Amino acid sequence: MDAVQDEAAGKRARGLDRAFEILDFLRQKRQALKPNEIAAQIGAPRSSVYELVNLLLSNGILEFTGGEGRVYLGRKLYFLGAAYENHFDFTRECEATLERLADETRETAQFCMLDGNRYTVVRMREGARPFRISTDVGQSVPIPWTASGRLLVAHLSDQDILNFIPPQDFRLPGGEWLEPQTFIAEVRQAEREGLFTFNSIVDSFTHCFAVPVRGEEGHAAATLCLVTPRDDGIANRDRYLDCLKKAAAGLEHAPARPKRG
Amino acid sequence: MDAVQDEAAGKRARGLDRAFEILDFLRQKRQALKPNEIAAQIGAPRSSVYELVNLLLSNGILEFTGGEGRVYLGRKLYFLGAAYENHFDFTRECEATLERLADETRETAQFCMLDGNRYTVVRMREGARPFRISTDVGQSVPIPWTASGRLLVAHLSDQDILNFIPPQDFRLPGGEWLEPQTFIAEVRQAEREGLFTFNSIVDSFTHCFAVPVRGEEGHAAATLCLVTPRDDGIANRDRYLDCLKKAAAGLEHAPARPKRG
DNA sequence: CATCTATGTCCAATATAATAGACATCTGAT
DNA sequence: ATCAGATGTCTATTATATTGGACATAGATG
Numbered sequence: 001m002d003a004v005q006d007e008a009a010g011k012r013a014r015g016l017d018r019a020f021e022i023l024d025f026l027r028q029k030r031q032a033l034k035p036n037e038i039a040a041q042i043g044a045p046r047s048s049v050y051e052l053v054n055l056l057l058s059n060g061i062l063e064f065t066g067g068e069g070r071v072y073l074g075r076k077l078y079f080l081g082a083a084y085e086n087h088f089d090f091t092r093e094c095e096a097t098l099e100r101l102a103d104e105t106r107e108t109a110q111f112c113m114l115d116g117n118r119y120t121v122v123r124m125r126e127g128a129r130p131f132r133i134s135t136d137v138g139q140s141v142p143i144p145w146t147a148s149g150r151l152l153v154a155h156l157s158d159q160d161i162l163n164f165i166p167p168q169d170f171r172l173p174g175g176e177w178l179e180p181q182t183f184i185a186e187v188r189q190a191e192r193e194g195l196f197t198f199n200s201i202v203d204s205f206t207h208c209f210a211v212p213v214r215g216e217e218g219h220a221a222a223t224l225c226l227v228t229p230r231d232d233g234i235a236n237r238d239r240y241l242d243c244l245k246k247a248a249a250g251l252e253h254a255p256a257r258p259k260r261g
Numbered sequence: 262m263d264a265v266q267d268e269a270a271g272k273r274a275r276g277l278d279r280a281f282e283i284l285d286f287l288r289q290k291r292q293a294l295k296p297n298e299i300a301a302q303i304g305a306p307r308s309s310v311y312e313l314v315n316l317l318l319s320n321g322i323l324e325f326t327g328g329e330g331r332v333y334l335g336r337k338l339y340f341l342g343a344a345y346e347n348h349f350d351f352t353r354e355c356e357a358t359l360e361r362l363a364d365e366t367r368e369t370a371q372f373c374m375l376d377g378n379r380y381t382v383v384r385m386r387e388g389a390r391p392f393r394i395s396t397d398v399g400q401s402v403p404i405p406w407t408a409s410g411r412l413l414v415a416h417l418s419d420q421d422i423l424n425f426i427p428p429q430d431f432r433l434p435g436g437e438w439l440e441p442q443t444f445i446a447e448v449r450q451a452e453r454e455g456l457f458t459f460n461s462i463v464d465s466f467t468h469c470f471a472v473p474v475r476g477e478e479g480h481a482a483a484t485l486c487l488v489t490p491r492d493d494g495i496a497n498r499d500r501y502l503d504c505l506k507k508a509a510a511g512l513e514h515a516p517a518r519p520k521r522g
Numbered sequence: 523c524a525t526c527t528a529t530g531t532c533c534a535a536t537a538t539a540a541t542a543g544a545c546a547t548c549t550g551a552t
Numbered sequence: 553a554t555c556a557g558a559t560g561t562c563t564a565t566t567a568t569a570t571t572g573g574a575c576a577t578a579g580a581t582g
Contacts, residue, residue, distance in 0.1 A: 012537060012570055015277050016313070020320050020337075027344040036529055045571050050530075052277070052570095059281050060377050065349075069530085073345040076281075079376055081342015082383075083288040083399055084334040088326075115340055116321050122343075138344055273540055273567060297559050306541050311560075313540095330560085 018044060019052050023061070026073055028140060032066035090251070091123075097247045098125035101224065104243045107232070110225040112148045112210075117164050119146050122222070129229065142169030144183050145201050147210040148223035150190035154212075155219030158184050172201050195241060199230060207233030211244040213251045224248050279305060280313050284322070287334055289401065293327035351483075351512070352384075358508045359386035362485065365504050368493070371486040373409045373471075378425050380404050380413065383483070390490065403430030405444050406462050408469040409484035411451035415473075416480030419445050433462050456502060460491060468494030472505040474512045485509050 013021075025042050026033065033041075039049035053071055056062040060076035085091055094111050101109035106128040110121050118140040143149035143165050153161050162180055170178045190196035190210075200206040207230045215221030224244050226233070233240065274282075286303050287294065294302075300310035314332055317323040321337035346352055355372050362370035367389040371382050379401040404410035404426050414422050423441055431439045451457035451471075461467040468491045476482030485505050487494070494501065 014316070015275075015569070016280055016316055017320070019277055020322065023341055027341055030344065030348070048570055055275070055277055059278070061281065072348060073341055075345065075374065076377070077338065077341040078345040079342070079381065079399065080284055080288055080334055080338040081340070081345070083291065084336065084339040084342070086399065087291070087333060113336065115337070120340065138340065138347060276539065295559075309540055
C-alpha cells in the first residue's frame with residue numbers, strides 16, 4: 001500500500017514497513033489469510049513474511065484465527081486503536097451528527113478521512129431508503145474516485161497532490177483515465193466553494209455530496225458526505241448541502257483536538 | 262512491556278519490538294510525548310527511538326500532536342483496531358450486556374481481557390452509585406492484582422502461569438508479596454467454581470466479582486466483573502453472581518468468534 | 523506412478539538496521 | 553558568565569535482519 005515508496009531496484013524492504021504492509025493488507029482483505037497467501041499476494045519473499053508474521057503473532061499484533069494457520073489482526077491493535085479514539089475523542093459527537101444527518105435527509109451519511117494516501121469511510125449511517133452503498137466502512141479507496149477526495153487534499157499544492165496520490169489511482173473503476181489536471185481543477189473548485197458534489201464515479205445511480213470538517217490547522221481533517229439516489233440528490237440539493245454544512249460546523253474542531261495536551 | 266524476553270546481555274533490540282514497545286508505552290502514558298522522553302523512559306538508545314519514531318510517523322502509525330514535536334498514536338492504528346473490532350464483532354453485544362448488568366445491580370460493570378501478559382479493562386459501565394473506580398479503561402494492570410486475573414489464566418498449567426506472568430507482577434500495589442503458589446491455588450479454585458470474588462487488592466473499599474466468558478476453545482477469553490462497595494457486595498453476593506452468570510452466558514461464543522471465515 | 527502446486531521450515535550470504543557517541547542548540551539555574 | 557540538562561541531528565561501526573533458495577511434506581491431477 002504505502003510501500004510504493006522506493007520499489008526502484010530489488011532493494012531489501014525494512015521489516016517495519018513490511019510488517020505494516022501485512023497489517024494493511026489484512027485490513028483490506030477483511031479476512032484471515034495464511035502467511036503463504038499473504039506473501040504471494042503482496043509480492044514479498046515468503047521467508048520474510050513467515051518471520052514477520054511470527055514476530056507479530058508473539059506480540060499480539062496478529063492472531064491465529066480461522067484455522068489452518070490463518071492469521072488476522074490481533075487484539076493489541078484493538079487496544080491501540082481504542083487509545084487513539086479515546087485521545088482524539090471524535091467518536092461520540094460524530095455518531096450523533098451522522099444520526100441527525102440521516103434523520104433529516106433520510107439518506108446515507110458518512111464520515112470520511114484520509115488513510116495514508118487513500119480515502120476511507122470511517123463511520124456510516126444508512127438512511128431510510130433501501131439503498132446499497134458501494135463503499136464499505138474501513139475500505140480504502142483511491143482519492144480521485146470520491147467527492148470527499150477533492151476536499152481532503154485541497155490544502156496541498158498542485159505538485160504535492162500529484163506526489164501524494166499514487167498515479168494508478170487516477171484510473172477510474174470503469175477503466176477510464178482521469179486527467180490529473182482535471183482532478184486538480186476540481187480540487188481548487190471544491191476548495192473555493194467549500195463543498196463538492198457529483199454523480200458517483202463508482203456506480204451509476206448515486207449522487208454524492210461532501211463538505212469539509214476543518215481541523216485545528218484550518219484544512220479539511222475529515223468530510224461529511226451524503227450518498228443519495230441521483231434524482232433525489234438533485235431535487236434536494238440546497239437542503240442537503242445546508243444540512244451538511246450545519247452538521248460540519250457542529251463537528252468543527254472536534255476531530256483532531258486531543259482531550260488534553 | 263513484552264520485551265522482557267531476552268534482555269540478557271546488551272544485545273541489540275529488533276526494530277519491530279522496539280516499535281511496539283514505543284506504541285505500548287504511549288498507550289500506557291495516554292499522552293503525547295517527545296521522542297527524547299520516550300527514549301529516556303523506556304530505556305532505549307535515543308538514536309534508535311528517533312529513527313523509529315520517524316518511520317512510524319511516515320506510516321501514520323504515530324502522529325504529531327500536542328506541539329513541540331510530541332507524538333502520539335496515529336490514525337492508522339485506529340483503522341486497524343476498527344478492523345479487528347469489526348471482525349470479532351463483540352462490541353455491540355458487549356455494550357448491551359454491560360448496560361443491563363449496570364441497570365440490574367446499580368454497580369460498576371466491566372468487560373476485561375488479557376493484554377499480552379497483563380490485564381486490562383476493555384469496556385466499563387459505571388453503576389448508579391457515586392463511586393470512583395480505580396482502574397481506568399485501557400490501562401494494563403498486573404494479572405495477580407485482579408479477580409479476573411484468576412480466571413483469565415486458568416487454562417494454563419501451573420508452570421505456564423509462572424512463565425507467563427512477569428515475576429515482579431506478584432508484588433502487590435501496597436508493596437506486599439503475593440506468593441505465586443497462593444495465587445495458583447486461587448486460580449484453581451476459580452477454575453473449579455467458575456467465578457472469583459475478593460476484596461480488591463488495589464483499594465481498600467471495594468469488592469470484586471468476576472465470571473468467565475468462554476471463547477471457542479472453552480477457556481476464559483474474557484471476564485465480566487462487578488466492582489462494588491464491600492458491604493453491598495457481601496450483602497448481595499448471590500444475586501450479583503447470578504446476574505453475572507446470566508450475562509456471561511449471553512455473551513458466550515460471541516467474543517473471539519469471527520463473523521465469517 | 524509421476525508431476526505439479528501449496529505449504530511450511532531451515533540456512534548461509536550480505537545489505538543494512540541498531541547503536542554509541544560526537545556535535546550543536548537552547549534553557550534555566552547558579 | 554558558567555554550568556548542567558534536555559533536545560535534536562548526524563556518522564561510523566558492526567551485529568543482524570532480510571532474503572534467495574534448498575529441502576520436506578501433503579494433496580491433487582493426469
